[in-house]
Amino acid sequence: MTFLEIRFIDLVDIFLVAYLMFRLYKLIKGTVALNIFIGIFSFIVFWLLIKSLKMELSSTILDNFVNVGVLAIIVVFQQEIRRFLLLLGSRYNLHNKFSFERFFEGKSRGAGMMNIYIKPVVQACDYFTRTRTGALIVITKNSELLDFVHTGELLNAVISRRLLETIFFKNNPLHDGAVIINRNKIKAAGCILPVSQNMDIPKRFGLRHRAGMGITESTDAVAIVVSEERGRISFFQNGRGEFNISVEELEKRLEAAGLTR
Numbered sequence: 001m002t003f004l005e006i007r008f009i010d011l012v013d014i015f016l017v018a019y020l021m022f023r024l025y026k027l028i029k030g031t032v033a034l035n036i037f038i039g040i041f042s043f044i045v046f047w048l049l050i051k052s053l054k055m056e057l058s059s060t061i062l063d064n065f066v067n068v069g070v071l072a073i074i075v076v077f078q079q080e081i082r083r084f085l086l087l088l089g090s091r092y093n094l095h096n097k098f099s100f101e102r103f104f105e106g107k108s109r110g111a112g113m114m115n116i117y118i119k120p121v122v123q124a125c126d127y128f129t130r131t132r133t134g135a136l137i138v139i140t141k142n143s144e145l146l147d148f149v150h151t152g153e154l155l156n157a158v159i160s161r162r163l164l165e166t167i168f169f170k171n172n173p174l175h176d177g178a179v180i181i182n183r184n185k186i187k188a189a190g191c192i193l194p195v196s197q198n199m200d201i202p203k204r205f206g207l208r209h210r211a212g213m214g215i216t217e218s219t220d221a222v223a224i225v226v227s228e229e230r231g232r233i234s235f236f237q238n239g240r241g242e243f244n245i246s247v248e249e250l251e252k253r254l255e256a257a258g259l260t261r
């Protein structure tokens with residue numbers, strides 16, 4: 001008789017759980033959800049310990065907590081679960097991965113490159129920094145962000161520097177909210193984005209920056225924010241932000257993100 005028999009599938013199992021825990025940790029790192037997660041984890045360890053010591057009374061009480069625990073976790077982590085599923089859906093969007101359009105684009109320009117005219121975007125951001133015009137521009141990659149597009153005004157317009165400048169002009173009714181660029185079109189303006197709960201964002205940044213970070217936490221899009229107060233550019237990708245970058249750096253970041261032509 002062997003004491004511990006480890007099959008290949010057990011190793012796969014352990015690896016899978018470790019990977020999911022790692023992804024979960026990355027998703028909730030820097031948010032209050034991490035503290036709740038640590039609390040739940042400690043509770044489970046404590047519960048297992050009590051069970052293994054066969055402490056009947058404590059174990060009966062804790063068993064009742066655990067029985068309703070799954071429901072409680074769904075309620076407490078409602079936002080995180082939603083973000084996690086959104087992330088899975090947008091990262092592995094089958095429609096986009098196998099569309100004919102992408103197939104032919106891939107052949108003509110090399111894999112990973114998106115059909116986005118970044119020059120007018122960069123030029124408009126340059127103008128925004130000089131004139132201290134607040135702006136929030138989201139550029140989609142695989143996921144088209146239709147849920148968010150529909151919260152604003154549908155434009156479907158060719159990307160142009162002057163159009164972007166007009167949209168974010170202070171007296172324009174569309175200047176509030178985000179512009180979403182999808183492929184080579186300004187898809188919509190005045191869009192409402194999810195606001196990040198990340199506590200790592202410096203306090204001086206407000207909702208515009210949090211919205212820029214928020215959309216990149218749950219999708220594969222990138223976001224550019226120009227601050228109205230300071231005229232500084234920030235760039236967000238995968239839920240991480242780089243603050244106060246130059247126009248040249250912005251162009252490089254967009255190219256590195258595969259958004260070039």
Ligand SMILES: Nc1ncnc2c1ncn2[C@@H]1O[C@H](COP(=O)(O)OP(=O)(O)OP(=O)(O)O)[C@@H](O)[C@H]1O
Pocket residue numbers: 134135136175176177178191192193194195204205206207208209210211226227228229230
């Ligand atoms: N959830 C959101 N989705 C899209 N846009 C938003 C959202 N929340 C705020 N905004 C935009 O941000 C503007 C307010 O920005 P706020 O002053 O809080 O941002 P900030 O990060 O401090 O940037 P700034 O330096 O430009 O003031 C709003 O007028 C609106 O246009």
